Amino acid sequence: MADPSTERSRRGDARQRGFFEVRWRQFRNAPRPVVRAVMSSLVAATVLGLAFLVYDIALDRGAVLPGGDLRLGVLVIYVALVLAIGASVTWLIVPLPSGAGRPRTTRTGWSAMLGLFAAVPIAYLVLVVLHEILKPLLVDL
Secondary structure, three states, rough: OOOOOHHHHHHOOOOOHHHHHHHHHHHOOOOOOHHHHHHHHHHHHHHHHHHHHHHHHHHOOOOOOOOOOOOHHHHHHHHHHHHHHHHHHHHHOOEEEOOOOOOOOOHHHHHHHHHHHHHHHHHHHHHHHHHHHHHHHHHOO
């Protein structure tokens, strides 16, 4: 059995990668289930967030809507819908691995939990981007 130190010296020393190089490599090679969970939540949050932004700007410009100013309620519904859609769509499109020789894939609550955990930060990040970046640009027009 060869000594590991001589084996490493024969191949050449492995170079240490920097922090950002490692993170960039992890970003480029993300697992498919995680990408699907994030994208399903991101699409739902963006579509619903744009609808909320239209409602918010309409109220800021003096629109009189039935029920008055219900921004807080609409915001709570937005977050609940993003979480529900993110979890359910991820449950539908991210099956568990089947293993060797098993043609069927299964879906469990873990797929939905992956979508839920991805949807929580995405819902708030999309709101921040829409409210802090996009809304000031649209209001100044």
